[in-house]
Each structure stands twice: as C-alpha cells, then as structure tokens.
Amino acid sequence: MNNCVEAAPLPGAALAVRDSKDVDRPPLRFSAAAWSTFVAGLNPQAVPRRFS
Structure with a gap:
C-alpha cells in the first residue's frame, strides 16, 4: 500500500499536498x-448514482 x-x-489558510512517493516534485x-x-x-x- x-x-x-x-x-x-501553509500560512494564510492554505494547504500543501503531495504524493509521498514523489517528494521531489513541488506540492x-x-x-x-x-x-x-x-x-x-x-x-x-454526494456522487451521482451513474458513477457508483
């Protein structure tokens, strides 16, 4: 897994998100x-039934 x-x-009510396997790329x-x-x-x- x-x-x-x-x-x-991050400052200013922001969030940084990244892939833990690719830490060299910017978040x-x-x-x-x-x-x-x-x-x-x-x-x-919240997902429409046609996508279920």
Whole structure:
C-alpha cells in the first residue's frame, strides 16, 4: 500500500499536498475553501448514482 498523500498547513489558510512517493516534485497548493470543497465531494452519498 504505497498510495499515500501528505498534507501540510501553509500560512494564510492554505494547504500543501503531495504524493509521498514523489517528494521531489513541488506540492499542490489549495486554499482552505478549495480543499474543503474537494473533501466534501469525496462523500460517497454526494456522487451521482451513474458513477457508483
């Protein structure tokens, strides 16, 4: 199981996210609002049935 995502808080209500297997690449940066929207979309009940 090598499918890890690392996340770290940044100043200004932001978040840095990277693949733990590829630490030489720059992390993706998200605002707190954008990250919250993404995580909320991971809720299986939020996914339309046609994708289930």
